[in-house]
Amino acid sequence: MNAPVTPETTPIPRHRVLAKVVGPKSGEAVADLDRVLTPDALLFLADLERRFGPQRRILLSDRQLRQDRFDDGELPGVPLETAHIRNSAWEVDPAPKALTDRRVEITGPVSRKMMINAFNSGATQFMADFEDASSPTFANMIEGQANMIDYTNGQLTMKTEKRAYVIGDNPATLLVRPRGWHLEEKNVTVDGLPMSASLFDLGLHLFHNGVALASDGRGPFFYLPKLESYQEARLWNDVFNFAQASLGIENGTIKATVLIETLPAAFQMEEILYVLRRHITGLNCGRWDYIFSYIKTLRNHKAFLLPDRAQVGMDRDFLRAYSLRLIETCHRRGAHAMGGMAAQIPVKNDDAANDAAFAKIRADKEREVRAGHDGTWVAHPAMVAAATETFDAHMPGKHQIKAKRQAPRISDEAMLEPHDGTITEAGLRTNIEVGIRYIAAWLSGRGAVPIHGLMEDAATAEISRAQVWQWLRHGADVQLADGSSERMSSTLYGRIYDEVFEALQTELGRDTFIAGRFPEAARLFTQTATSADLPEFLTIPAYEILEA
Structure with a gap:
């Protein structure tokens, strides 16, 4: 009996799907371009774009329709059609060994020196960020992919006049954050149109490094940004299934963590976990983008006016509610509940300010671990130790997924409660x-x-x-x-x-x-x-x- 023909399985003749590199308008040469955008890599990218690009565009139009309803007075809530998912018993697949203990993750751009320093920071994981922490010049994006190739092959080194940079014996585990579904890579076109930046970033990393990382348990692992619905998560799951089949990687090897950094997604956390259950290990409180999304989603509603950004903290109101609901949801489904970013960095030549920065880090991380988070984020290598010490003091195990605690019930109304100020x-x-x-x-x-x-x-x-x-x-x-x-x-x-x-x-x-x-x-x-x-x-x- 023949398998059903679907967009994910239908073969496309290779001669028809070569993506075209149009390059930056500046005309400047881009280092490592030929090494990264090989003919076979371009074929793989074009295949991804042709198979999944049309659905991506439909889902983006759905975002606008959803926002129109919010602008007209509707408020975000849980989907009615997925009650069976929320009411049934299931868990996500177990995390691989490399992602079992995630107490302190460091994030940063994909430049060479910063990547090496992050790998050597002492963090359990490093998220190489093609999205919010990187300016998407074509040179930056290609350099990041070249760095990923060198890391996978054990060749990520750098030498300056002052010192040589090499990765040490116990590096952080690599996770990669591609750009969001809403973004395009204008320097590579398929059928004359810019391709999805998400598929470009993820596709190149998988094509060049997926098999090698899978062979020794180092990956491939991802963070998925700015999802607004479980349908968008399901599209990622389709991409993972196709990529694994195409590259000969065992299904379920790709693992992702989804950043809950939009208000609509916060009401669909269980659904997102469910549709990605073979490929997901947890959810993350992407709190800064979440504040932005709260404003954007509720922009027509004066009742949700927020005070100065400095007064909008994680310890109360809609941010606290979202954090607690994420923890409860993840632990009920066997997934990691990751805390948010601590943006503080060391302050040179000012001991008082430096001490205050470290105190804020410790206080923020203590709040997270006591609430039940299984790990957290920092933005600077110097902050890893402080965050690690705090989690070590309150989380002796590798995570808190099975810890017995009284989970507070978080209402939909609490998820929308604005901060006073x-x-x-x-x-x-x-x-x-x-x-x-x-x-x-x-x-x-x-x-x-x-x-x-x-x-x-x-x-x-x-x-x-x-x-x-x-x-x-x-x-x-x-x-x-x-x-x-x-x-x-x-x-x-x-x-x-x-x-x-x-x-x-x-x-x-x-x-x-x-x-x-x-x-x-x-x-x-x-x-x-x-x-x-x-x-x-x-x-x-x-x-x-x-x-x-």
């Missing part, structure tokens, strides 16, 4: 300044940027501009520095923006200001923070001018 001139000023600083760095090719003692990524800029938009949209009361208050308006925004713009130009000097792409960054921030409709993602218009 104030909206201040200082908060507005910080959003504008930090947003512009980050976008300028991103346009200059850097995705992980130290700003005011924190390692910031794209989520920072998204929160910053979304908060400004929300405050403008609803005419929020802003407490001014002199103690008075003023209704948020384009006039108030313009005054603070002008002051921040001038201060940055004075601080950096005109030549550095222009060369660092600050004028472009400032224009882009204002466009995405003050437009009539809130743009879905800042990185989409930013990508259009990245290599212009």
Whole structure:
């Protein structure tokens, strides 16, 4: 009896599916291009795009339809059609040995030196981030893939005038975060259209390294970002099934952790675990993007107005509820419940500030481990030890999946409860300044940027501009520095923006200001923070001018 013919199994003639490399507009040569984008790799990428690209586009249109309903008054909730999943007994497949103990994971961009330092940091895992911590220049994306190949082959080294960088004897386990479903890789086309950046990033890593990593239990392992529905998770599962069959990897070898960093996905955690149950090991609290998604999803609802970002913490209201529901859901289904990012970095030449940064790390990680999280994230190698010590003190085992604890019942209403607090001139000023600083760095090719003692990524800029938009949209009361208050308006925004713009130009000097792409960054921030409709993602218009 013949197997049914489906889009995932139908063979496509090889001569028809070669992807085309169009390269950056700048015309600059990209190192390692021929080594990464081999003819066979391009065939594999084109096959992925032709099989799964159409469904990706349908799911993206579904996002817009869902947002239209939210804008019209509907609130996020659990899907009615999946009650049988939530009410039945099942668990995800067991995690492999390399992902059993995940107490401290470090994240960072895919540049060579940062990867080596992350592997040697003492963390249990390292997430190489093609998404929020990397600026997606074509050179950066290709360098990251070349670094992955060298890591897999034991050749990831680097030599400078000062020292040689090599990976030590007990490196962190590699996980790779591809870009999200909403993003495209414009430098590679299939049938004349840019291919999915998600399929590009994941496909190249699997093609070059999947078999070798699977042979010795090192992978291939992934983090999946910015999912909004279980249907999007199911598409990833289809990709995994096809890739494993194509490459001769045993089904179920690919393992993924899903970042719950959108508000709609937080109401579908069980469904996401279920559709990926052969391939998933856990969920992660992607809390910075989650704040952005909360604002974006509920943008038309004044009742969900948020205060200054500094007042929106994980210890209360919708963030606490989401963290606790994630823990309870994961443990009931045999999966890891990973905590969120601690963005603090060491502070040089200021002992008091440095001590405060480490104290914040320890307090945040103690909250997580006591709540039941099985592991956490840090952004800097120097913070690994503090996070590890905290988890070691409160989690003697490799995880807390089977630990007996009283799981609080988290209502859907609690998942939406906004933080109380104030909206201040200082908060507005910080959003504008930090947003512009980050976008300028991103346009200059850097995705992980130290700003005011924190390692910031794209989520920072998204929160910053979304908060400004929300405050403008609803005419929020802003407490001014002199103690008075003023209704948020384009006039108030313009005054603070002008002051921040001038201060940055004075601080950096005109030549550095222009060369660092600050004028472009400032224009882009204002466009995405003050437009009539809130743009879905800042990185989409930013990508259009990245290599212009």
